[in-house]
Amino acid sequence: MGSSRFSTRLLNISIASFCKSQQLEKAEATIADAIRLGYIPDVVTYNTLIPAYTHFVGFDAAYLILNRITKSGLTPDVVTYNSLIAGATRCSLVPQSLGLLEEMQRSGINPSVWTYNTLMHCFFISGQLEEARRMFDKIIYSNLTPCQTTFNTIINGLCKVGDTSNALLYFRRIQSRGFSPKIVTYNILINALCKSRKLREARRFLKELKESGHDPNAITYTTVIKWYFRSSRFEEGFKIFLEMKSKGYTFDAFAYCTVISTLVMKGKMEEANVCIEHMVRNGVLDIVSYNTLISFYCKEGKLESALKLLDEIDKGGMNTDEYTHTILIDGLCRTGDIDKAQQHLKHMKLRGYDTNFAASNCLISGLCKSGQYEYALKLFEKMEFKDSFTYTSLVHGFCKAGKFCEAANIMIKCLRSGMKVLTSVQRAVFYGLRDKGLGREVRKLRSAIRIARTYSRYKSELR
DNA sequence: ATAGGGTTAG
Numbered sequence: 001m002g003s004s005r006f007s008t009r010l011l012n013i014s015i016a017s018f019c020k021s022q023q024l025e026k027a028e029a030t031i032a033d034a035i036r037l038g039y040i041p042d043v044v045t046y047n048t049l050i051p052a053y054t055h056f057v058g059f060d061a062a063y064l065i066l067n068r069i070t071k072s073g074l075t076p077d078v079v080t081y082n083s084l085i086a087g088a089t090r091c092s093l094v095p096q097s098l099g100l101l102e103e104m105q106r107s108g109i110n111p112s113v114w115t116y117n118t119l120m121h122c123f124f125i126s127g128q129l130e131e132a133r134r135m136f137d138k139i140i141y142s143n144l145t146p147c148q149t150t151f152n153t154i155i156n157g158l159c160k161v162g163d164t165s166n167a168l169l170y171f172r173r174i175q176s177r178g179f180s181p182k183i184v185t186y187n188i189l190i191n192a193l194c195k196s197r198k199l200r201e202a203r204r205f206l207k208e209l210k211e212s213g214h215d216p217n218a219i220t221y222t223t224v225i226k227w228y229f230r231s232s233r234f235e236e237g238f239k240i241f242l243e244m245k246s247k248g249y250t251f252d253a254f255a256y257c258t259v260i261s262t263l264v265m266k267g268k269m270e271e272a273n274v275c276i277e278h279m280v281r282n283g284v285l286d287i288v289s290y291n292t293l294i295s296f297y298c299k300e301g302k303l304e305s306a307l308k309l310l311d312e313i314d315k316g317g318m319n320t321d322e323y324t325h326t327i328l329i330d331g332l333c334r335t336g337d338i339d340k341a342q343q344h345l346k347h348m349k350l351r352g353y354d355t356n357f358a359a360s361n362c363l364i365s366g367l368c369k370s371g372q373y374e375y376a377l378k379l380f381e382k383m384e385f386k387d388s389f390t391y392t393s394l395v396h397g398f399c400k401a402g403k404f405c406e407a408a409n410i411m412i413k414c415l416r417s418g419m420k421v422l423t424s425v426q427r428a429v430f431y432g433l434r435d436k437g438l439g440r441e442v443r444k445l446r447s448a449i450r451i452a453r454t455y456s457r458y459k460s461e462l463r
Numbered sequence: 464a465t466a467g468g469g470t471t472a473g
Contacts, residue, residue: 047464082464089465117465152466187467222468257469291470326471361472389472396473422473 007039015045019052022286025317027052043069047079054087056287057319059096062087076107082114089122097122113144117153124157132157152184159192167192183209187219194227202227218249222258229262253283257292264296272296287313291323298331306331322348322356329359333366341366361389368397373406380410388419396425404432408445415452 011034018027027049031041046069053062062084069076081104088096097119101111116135123132136154139146151174158167171189175181186209193202206224209216216224221244228237251259256279263272276296279289290313297306306328313320325348332341345359353359360383367376380386380394391414398407407429411421421429433441 051464079464084464086465112464114465119465121466147465149466154466156466184467189467191468217467219468224468226468252469254469259469261470286469288470293470295470321470323470328471330472356471358471363472365473387472392473425473 007034008042008045011039011041012044012048015048019048021284022052022056022318024049024052024056041072043074043077043080046072046074047077047083050080050083050087054083054090059087059091059093076104076109078104078109078112078115081109082112082118085115085118085122089118089125092126094122094126094128111138111142113139113147113150116142116144117147117149120150121153121157124153124160127161129157129161148182148184151179152188155185156188159188159195162196164192164196164198181212183214183217183220186214187217187223190220191223194223199227199231215247218244218252218255221249222255225255226258226262229259229266232266234268251278251282253279253286253289257288260292260296264299269296269300287318287321287324290318291321291327294324294331295327298327298334301335303331303335303337322353322358325351325353326356326359326362330362330366333362333369336370338363338366338370338372357383357385357387357390361387361393364390365393365397368393368400371401373397373401373403386417386419388414388421391417391419392422392425395421395429399425399428399432402432404429404436404438405441408433408441411445412448415448418452418456 011030014030015027018024018030031045034041046065050062050065053065066076066080066084069080081100085097085100088094088100101115101119104111104115116139120132120135123129123135132154136146136150139150155167155171158164158170167189171181171185186205190202190205190209193199193205202224206216206220209220221240225237225240225244228234228240256275260272260275260279263269263275273296276293279285280293285293290309294306294309297303297309310320310324310328313324325344329341329344329348332338332344341363345363348356348359360379364376364379367373367379376394376397380390383390391410395407395410395414398404398410411426411429414421429445430442433439433445
C-alpha cells in the first residue's frame with residue numbers, strides 16, 4: 001500500500017524530530033498511535049530510536065530495540081548494528097562493541113566503513129592502539145574505501161591518546177598524498193594543540209583553516225574561546241565571542257557549558273551566572289547542562305539549589321549520570337557534610353555507578369579535610385581503580401595532618417603504579433620529611449622517584 | 464549510523 005509507505009516516512013520524520021529534542025516519550029507515543037492506526041513502523045523507525053535511547057537513557061535500553069525489531073517481524077540492518085556499536089562506544093563499553101560486530105557478522109550482515117570507523121574510534125579512546133590499527137587494516141582488506149571520517153578518526157585518536165605530534169605528522173603525510181582537510185580535521189587539531197599548550201601553533205592552524213577557504217564554525221569558536229578563557233585572556237575570548245555572533249552563530253548547549261564551566265573554574269561567578277541565565281532562557285537543558293548548573297551551585301555553596309535541580313531532572317524524565325553524583329558528592333564534601341556525601345556514594349553504588357572512582361576521589365579528599373584519615377585510607381585500599389587524583393588527595397591529606405611517613409609511603413605506591421603525584425604535593429612531602437629530620441625517608445623517596453623516571457623513559461623508548 | 468567543541472576530583 002503506497003500511502004502507508006508514505007505515512008511510515010512521515011512517521012520516521014516526526015520520530016527523528018522528537019528524538020532530537022530529547023522527547024522520547026512523545027516518540028514512543030507517536031509510534032504506538034501509528035500502529036493503532038494501522039501504519040507499520042519499519043527498521044528505520046527503530047534505528048532512529050537507538051542513538052536517542054543511548055544518549056538519554058543508556059546503552060541497555062538502546063540494545064532492547066534489537067528485540068523490538070525482530071519481534072515486529074523486521075530484520076536489523078547494518079545501520080542498526082552501526083548505531084548500537086556507536087552507542088556502546090559512547091558508553092565506553094568496548095567488549096559490547098566487539099560483541100556486536102560478531103553478532104552482526106553471524107547474522108550475515110557485512111560491516112561497512114562506518115562500522116570499522118566506529119570501532120577504530122572505540123579502540124582509540126580505550127587506548128588500544130594496536131586494535132585500532134587492526135580496524136584500519138580490516139577496511140583495506142575488506143576492499144572498503146577509507147573516507148574522510150576514517151582519517152579524521154585516526155588523527156583524533158592519536159590526539160586523544162596524547163600523541164599530538166604523531167597526529168600532526170600523520171596529518172601532513174596524508175595531506176601531501178591528497179587528503180584535503182575539512183573543518184572537522186582543523187577543529188580536531190586546533191583543540192589538541194590548545195590542550196597541549198601549543199597555542200601559537202593552534203593559531204597557525206586557525207589561519208590555515210581560514211586561508212584554505214573554510215569558515216570557522218561554532219565548534220571552532222567554542223574551542224578557541226575556551227582556551228582563551230582557560231589562559232585567563234578574557235578580553236580576547238570575548239572578542240572571539242563577538243566575532244562568532246557577528247557570523248550568525250548562536251550558543252548551543254556545548255558552547256554554554258564550555259563557557260560557564262571555564263568561568264566557574266576561573267572564579268568568575270558573576271559572569272558565569274549571566275551566562276547561566278541566558279542558557280536557561282534559551283533552551284532545553286540536557287543532562288550535561290544540568291551537571292554544569294549543579295556544579296555552579298555547589299561551588300557557590302548553595303547545596304539546596306543544587307538538590308532542587310535533581311528533582312527537576314527527575315520530573316523532566318531524564319536520568320542523572322555519574323557526573324551528576326560526583327559533582328554533588330564533591331559539593332557535599334566541600335560544605336563539610338561528609339555523612340551525606342557517603343550516603344550519596346552508597347546511593348551511586350546501588351544505581352550501578354560502581355566503576356566511578358571520581359566520586360571516591362572526592363570523598364577521600366573530603367574525609368582527609370575533616371580529619372578522618374583512617375577512614376580515607378580504608379576507602380583508598382578498597383578502591384579497585386586508582387588514578388593520580390586518588391593518590392594526590394590522600395598524600396595531600398596526610399601531609400596536612402603532619403603524617404609525612406604515611407604520605408611518603410602512599411607516594412611510593414603511586415610511583416610504582418606508574419602514576420604521579422601533583423608536584424606541589426610532592427614538595428610538601430619532602431619539606432615535611434626534612435623538617436622532621438627523616439633523612440632516611442627522604443632518600444627512600446628520592447630513589448623511588450628515580451626508578452619511576454627511568455622506567456617511564458624506558459617505556460617511551462619502547463613505543 | 465561514524466569523526467570535531469561541554470559537565471567531576473588536588
